[in-house]
Amino acid sequence: MTIPEGNEAQVQALQNVDRIVHEPARLAVLTYLSLVESADFVFLMRTTGLTWGNLSSHLARLEEVGYVAIEKEFVQKKPHTMARLTQAGRDALAKYRATMQTALGGLSE
Template identity: 35%
Template sequence: MKHLIHTLNKAFDNRVRLGVMAVLMANEVVSFTELKEALDLTDGNLASHVAALEKVGYVSVSKQFVGKKPNTTYSASKEGKTAFQEHLEVLEKLLRG
């Protein structure tokens, strides 16, 4: 039988990705600026971590223009919500022993 630690989702190993998913789980849709400010990140740092989560299908990205300004928003995909919830459940089991 696999030890619980080996069942943690590697996509959430990084604290920034963990933070991104936590914010997205608590909010239906979050703008780039809101997410950047909530996690105190640089543009590039946030963009690279969101891209990694998007690549595995955990985050949905929507880009549009509001007037002449670009507006990027993010949301957790159904797969992302499930994966994150499973990750949290394993962490809880580890905490309980």
């Protein structure tokens, strides 16, 4: 199959998209974290609508690549997890946004 004339740049941009950010659940987590300084696990769970385990695994993946920093503490003897978007995560989100705008914005009908 050949790429339609004039859409090579868009297709190339889509091929270079960051797949860590591209996954919808992780994109939602990163979007929420980009709007606040830091948020705890319960807040993210409620806002994204993800289950405990699902959010936990996505946060672990994001932490693994350095997009999210996770701090653990005890509040009144109960464990409390705070997640914060790192500068790398912020850059990755901005780059993803630019990539998607390039890819989809200039796509011919």
